Amino acid sequence: MFGKGIRLFTVFGFEIKVDPSWLIIAGLVVWSLAVGFFPHYLEGLRPVDYWKLAVVGAFGLFFSILFHEFWHSWVARRLGMQIKGITLFVFGGVAEMQEEPKSPQNEFWIAIAGPLASLFLALVFYLVYQMGLNTELGQGVTSVFMYLALINVILAVFNLIPAFPMDGGRILRAVLWKVKKDQRWATRIASNFGAAFGLVLIGLGLLNMLTGNLVGGVWYVLIGMFIRFAAKTSYQRMVFKSALEGETIRGLMKKPVTVSGALSLQELVEDYVYKYHHKMFPVLDGQEVQGCITTRQVGTVDRTNWPKILVSEVMKRCSSENAVHPDEDVTQVLAKMNSTGQSRMMVVEHDRLVGIVSLKDILGYLTARMELDGDRGLE
Known part of the structure; x- marks a missing residue:
């Protein structure tokens, strides 16, 4: 509040x-x-x-x-x-x-x-x-x-x-x-x-x-x-x-768009950010999750250095701040998004990336549920 x-x-x-x-x-x-x-x-x-x-x-x-x-x-x-x-x-x-x-x-x-x-x-x-x-x-x-x-x-x-x-x-x-x-x-x-x-x-x-x-x-x-x-x-x-109530991330997560840590920041921006318009991308090495890269992190690097710096050099490692479990309660994930300021999170199970969940997806689900329930809020 x-x-x-x-x-x-x-x-x-x-x-x-x-x-x-x-x-x-x-x-x-x-x-x-x-x-x-x-x-x-x-x-x-x-x-x-x-x-x-x-x-x-x-x-x-x-x-x-x-x-x-x-x-x-x-x-x-x-x-x-x-x-x-x-x-x-x-x-x-x-x-x-x-x-x-x-x-x-x-x-x-x-x-x-x-x-x-x-x-x-x-x-x-x-x-x-x-x-x-x-x-x-x-x-x-x-x-x-x-x-x-x-x-x-x-x-x-x-x-x-x-x-x-x-x-x-x-x-x-x-x-x-x-x-x-x-x-x-x-x-x-x-x-x-x-x-x-x-x-x-x-x-x-x-x-x-x-x-x-x-x-x-x-x-x-x-x-x-x-x-x-x-x-x-x-x-x-x-x-x-x-x-x-009772909803978990497993039912809301979507297939993620992932990137390689070997990409340059220039390639990341041109081939992924401008194409998919996401603010965060999971970084994989084969099937293993290495971390994630955000547009905010890229923005801290001088634009002239983007072609020379790799995603792996800037990315943030996986932690409880940017990754959630598929069986985690949606309300807990919302609270985590609120406290960390992140609108997209990786869904990781047994060190494998199984999906991505965004605030937009959760709010879209809520809107649909409210319309189906016929709840228009207060007059």
Whole structure:
């Protein structure tokens, strides 16, 4: 969903990253607190003091979102799921789960963990705020705790709206899944709620812009568009999962176009790249797989040297990054393509090249399955 992001630290085995887009929301939060929230509740302070409180409040929001996502991740890991880490981005945070929950019960507990954590944090901040009113803590400090208590309640309540893939939408999916024993159907219903809620936010945003609240309106529209997009892609992933369940590469692989390591790069380009338009070619020595050569690798060599340099001198040796087994699950191969950035992979069995599989072939199969199943996605 996101790029690599900026790695900050690791907590209990969870890698914490910040997407560059988070800087946008961080800046807006600091600005809105410094010129709006704190001056409204605390009159008479110097402008620099408002900005200091705003920075502290922004760090508190950072911690609150991280705390919310941490409990999603911790519960998921306790239930046996693999969690890559937590990434903060412009619209909040996301626990990067490597797989879907295997039961509605697991889905429910993972989804509810975040809002419960936010409500707990809201209670803690509120108690500190109340204690601060009866002590010598400055008004500035207590106002920060009041803001953090309020923002955590908002985080919990907003996330409980039954709009997939938000927490409330995941709870809705868990309930529907439990009732009908059909995860795909439950995902479709919950995703439709999410897409509809996205439209509502977009409508509210346009209304706000028409009434003069341009900045607030734009944010409503952006969040609505994001939720709508996330709902549609979440359902699409479920359709893909259903279509690919039990499928192996053996049924999708095609006969490969191979080259010899004795070819020059010039011959490779003229006789193979321009003819077949592939980005990767397996390199064979007789029947034995030596490796593969890609157009990107050829592109790193000065064009004037192509006639003098052999494919065998530039090719990349076989590894788990560029070769798969014919009985490997299609979803695993897709994940491998995503992580390595490769769209074509060799299919190797007992050190023999038995086929080639491409992202284009897999997507073509998925499209055909969806048309045959009559699934047109969300409206």
